[in-house]
Amino acid sequence: MHNDQLTPGIEAGRLSADQIAENFADLHPPLNDHEALVAADRCYFCYDAPCTLACPTSIDVPLFVRQIATGTPEAAARTIFDQNILGGMCARVCPTETLCEEACVRETAEGEPVQIARLQRYATDRLMDAQPYTRAAETGRKVAVVGAGPAGLACAHRLAMKGHDVVVYDAKPKGGGLNEYGIAAYKAPDDFAQAELDWLLKIGGIRVEYGRKLGDDLTLASLQKGFDVVFLGMGLAGVNKLALDGAHPGVENAVDWIARMRQSPDKTDVPVGRNVVVIGGGMTAVDAAVQSKLLGAETVTMAYRRDRAAMAASEYEQDLAASKGVHILYNAAPKALGAGAITLARTKTSNGALVETGEEIELAADQVLLAVGQTLAGAPEILALDGGKIAVTGPGRTSVAGIWAGGDCASGGEDLTVTAVAEGRDAAEDIHAHLMGEA
Amino acid sequence: MADLRSNFLGIKSPNPFWLASAPPTDKEYNVRRAYEAGWGGVVWKTLGEDGPPVVNVSGPRYGAIHGPDRRLLGLNNIELITDRPLEVNLREITSVKRDYPDRALVVSLMVPCEQEPWEKIIRRVEETGADGVELNFGCPHGMAERGMGSAVGQVPEYIEMVTRWVRNATRMPVIVKLTPNVTNILAPAEAAMRGGADAVSLINTINSITSVDIDTFAPEPTIDGWGAHGGYCGPAVKPIALNMVAEIARHAATAKLPISGIGGVTTWRDAVEFMMLGASNVQVCTAAMTYGFKIVQEMISGLEQYMDEKGFSSLDEIVGRAVPNVKDWNELNLNYVTKAVIDQDKCIQCGRCYAACEDTSHQAIAMSEDRVFTVKDDECVACNLCVNVCPVEECITMKELPLGAVDERTGRKVEPYLNWPQHPNNTPDNCGWDPDPAEPVQ
Numbered sequence: 060m061h062n063d064q065l066t067p068g069i070e071a072g073r074l075s076a077d078q079i080a081e082n083f084a085d086l087h088p089p090l091n092d093h094e095a096l097v098a099a100d101r102c103y104f105c106y107d108a109p110c111t112l113a114c115p116t117s118i119d120v121p122l123f124v125r126q127i128a129t130g131t132p133e134a135a136a137r138t139i140f141d142q143n144i145l146g147g148m149c150a151r152v153c154p155t156e157t158l159c160e161e162a163c164v165r166e167t168a169e170g171e172p173v174q175i176a177r178l179q180r181y182a183t184d185r186l187m188d189a190q191p192y193t194r195a196a197e198t199g200r201k202v203a204v205v206g207a208g209p210a211g212l213a214c215a216h217r218l219a220m221k222g223h224d225v226v227v228y229d230a231k232p233k234g235g236g237l238n239e240y241g242i243a244a245y246k247a248p249d250d251f252a253q254a255e256l257d258w259l260l261k262i263g264g265i266r267v268e269y270g271r272k273l274g275d276d277l278t279l280a281s282l283q284k285g286f287d288v289v290f291l292g293m294g295l296a297g298v299n300k301l302a303l304d305g306a307h308p309g310v311e312n313a314v315d316w317i318a319r320m321r322q323s324p325d326k327t328d329v330p331v332g333r334n335v336v337v338i339g340g341g342m343t344a345v346d347a348a349v350q351s352k353l354l355g356a357e358t359v360t361m362a363y364r365r366d367r368a369a370m371a372a373s374e375y376e377q378d379l380a381a382s383k384g385v386h387i388l389y390n391a392a393p394k395a396l397g398a399g400a401i402t403l404a405r406t407k408t409s410n411g412a413l414v415e416t417g418e419e420i421e422l423a424a425d426q427v428l429l430a431v432g433q434t435l436a437g438a439p440e441i442l443a444l445d446g447g448k449i450a451v452t453g454p455g456r457t458s459v460a461g462i463w464a465g466g467d468c469a470s471g472g473e474d475l476t477v478t479a480v481a482e483g484r485d486a487a488e489d490i491h492a493h494l495m496g497e498a
Numbered sequence: 499m500a501d502l503r504s505n506f507l508g509i510k511s512p513n514p515f516w517l518a519s520a521p522p523t524d525k526e527y528n529v530r531r532a533y534e535a536g537w538g539g540v541v542w543k544t545l546g547e548d549g550p551p552v553v554n555v556s557g558p559r560y561g562a563i564h565g566p567d568r569r570l571l572g573l574n575n576i577e578l579i580t581d582r583p584l585e586v587n588l589r590e591i592t593s594v595k596r597d598y599p600d601r602a603l604v605v606s607l608m609v610p611c612e613q614e615p616w617e618k619i620i621r622r623v624e625e626t627g628a629d630g631v632e633l634n635f636g637c638p639h640g641m642a643e644r645g646m647g648s649a650v651g652q653v654p655e656y657i658e659m660v661t662r663w664v665r666n667a668t669r670m671p672v673i674v675k676l677t678p679n680v681t682n683i684l685a686p687a688e689a690a691m692r693g694g695a696d697a698v699s700l701i702n703t704i705n706s707i708t709s710v711d712i713d714t715f716a717p718e719p720t721i722d723g724w725g726a727h728g729g730y731c732g733p734a735v736k737p738i739a740l741n742m743v744a745e746i747a748r749h750a751a752t753a754k755l756p757i758s759g760i761g762g763v764t765t766w767r768d769a770v771e772f773m774m775l776g777a778s779n780v781q782v783c784t785a786a787m788t789y790g791f792k793i794v795q796e797m798i799s800g801l802e803q804y805m806d807e808k809g810f811s812s813l814d815e816i817v818g819r820a821v822p823n824v825k826d827w828n829e830l831n832l833n834y835v836t837k838a839v840i841d842q843d844k845c846i847q848c849g850r851c852y853a854a855c856e857d858t859s860h861q862a863i864a865m866s867e868d869r870v871f872t873v874k875d876d877e878c879v880a881c882n883l884c885v886n887v888c889p890v891e892e893c894i895t896m897k898e899l900p901l902g903a904v905d906e907r908t909g910r911k912v913e914p915y916l917n918w919p920q921h922p923n924n925t926p927d928n929c930g931w932d933p934d935p936a937e938p939v940q
Contacts, residue, residue, distance in 0.1 A: 093890055104789045125796045129765040134799040
């Protein structure tokens, strides 16, 4: 094949393998020892630290940074993993610019926070060979976990630590959830999601069954019968529908395209349009747009129907997209599809409502990726819902006794890896208390 | 897993990290929070005799030396002993000790240099259930002008006398806290021993003026336009403290005297250093005052990791381990030759090593037109200054020349151990060192 950026249609191999490899290299390469010491030295060891308060898993940031600064990054890693067993992945994918690093007092002082995420990676990378935790004496209690994503794995690990037996069911052929199938490839290169999963499972007491989707041969009733407790962390398998006039052969849900792209080892076989239009304003939209560009699309436009301030993707993510050559079009709502094109209606906010201005634009589009939100799919009917998600109270208790839920499929919290980890962990603690007769 | 439990004079604590007698240990509220944060022990801020309490200044009590980024390197204070009533302190000590029986609680004392007040306060402290007493012969400001603190600590005869009064008055462990404001720390340490002290703790603070306000022409901290010298502490004083601890630990007469190490302990590593030079435990103040009680968590996890990595199971394996390696200069091996080596991969080409060596040392670093810095082995005396001024860790290291290798600077082969007393240049005309060869230490 001799495709390049100008080849019409949706084609693979627009860039050389070397170029693609370079494009998909680590977005934030690891700090070396000297960089880590300099970065750690900037931490003020704040009291009741704002960074820790901003972390959904409440990692003791000042302590772990000081442990790095005093030459014990392994102790730092323990401090991180005690709160967040997926601290390695979170170091890579957390939107820290809206969490710990936004809260850092040096962001206030100098507009330049301590590089918490990169320090977290520096520390956690040092303990990724051997699983640092061991199991308590076996309790003989059995817990089913649905979903091997961040919530399910965090829950399973904590339960295994407490001595319970865990079976994790996942619909996909591989575990990791969105870490494996969703997160932008350049944030977790070198198959980190699988490496982390393997490392996590080394604690023992956890069996994972892949290709087991809730609803097919696996029913909630059978899990309730076979296990003492069920934890649901299956994420959001559905997507919002977008009804547009006209037809276009190159329309696809961004999550499906990203999942396929993520599974390609070197990305040279992933087809991408010459002109790509991504509909949406969240992280998925940014990930789809940036990775289209990195694969060699000539033009990539992210069209978002509201204005910049309303965009779910952080300013950092928007800047990242812009730096990679993605054009972000605000106040542009998709209206109709045509042959190799999409028509967008310009919008504005008037009296709090989004209205069309009457102006329309047409963009060349060989490929249209829809990233307009994910939805819960296949939730068991016996569970009460809240805002389209499984309703939970406290540490993930659903409306049905014996069933907990956490992560994106459960109500409350942002749809972030780190939030899912916190919810899975807290549910595990609650489940443990329940199993041991303490709650 | 390493066992951090400490037993100092029979006083047990879950770890060797104690808070020193100072503002952080002035009251029950603080001490309870310190224990909750993980501190193994506390030396309660110095109590004075019954009666009207001392009065502190109500202007600034502290002055500071900052490094880059306002890192607090040294702190000086002009605060006196506790200014709260004796009865209140004793009541609180009793209450805290009752609630935290597993933590060490030692009470620091300073009363006038007469037998009766010492005997009197000792009896009161015994009633609290505290684990021991520390005699404050160290504070260099305020109390010293009243014949207490370092005014006692600077006169070995007084140290011995007061220690003996206390020794004879109690069966509690007696720790004597030493002032560094002396010319030779061994004299006060030996005096404490003669008086019957179970241990010494050191160092107390160092006489100091941290800075002068160049607009108001007054030393800082400034009280109504004037200032007084205060006691200096914090990371800046650690080297002085380490030496004094080591001097006591390696001096035959005091070698068996237990030591509680104090002076700029800020990280677990500092603590290990003090312990290796002979301290059985450490006392911390400035680090807690700078970063809060939580800092002990890093000390605990760091010490644990270090001990695990070294395969040490108890603190006994650390305490004193470096003492045999502390020598007088004339025992050092004059045939030991090293050369600086610059790692070009790590070098960021700042040229600090060059400036230091070219301007102030031995002109042993070459600088090329494209800013590559290399060591001239035929000039390098291995002074280590380039290592010390280099901003990058491990970029410049010292490489030892093996026996038989030729030192390009001298043209001579590296030979076995030879110290100054053994050296041919050491002649009677050559200024006075004992020409008898000392026993080689190797």
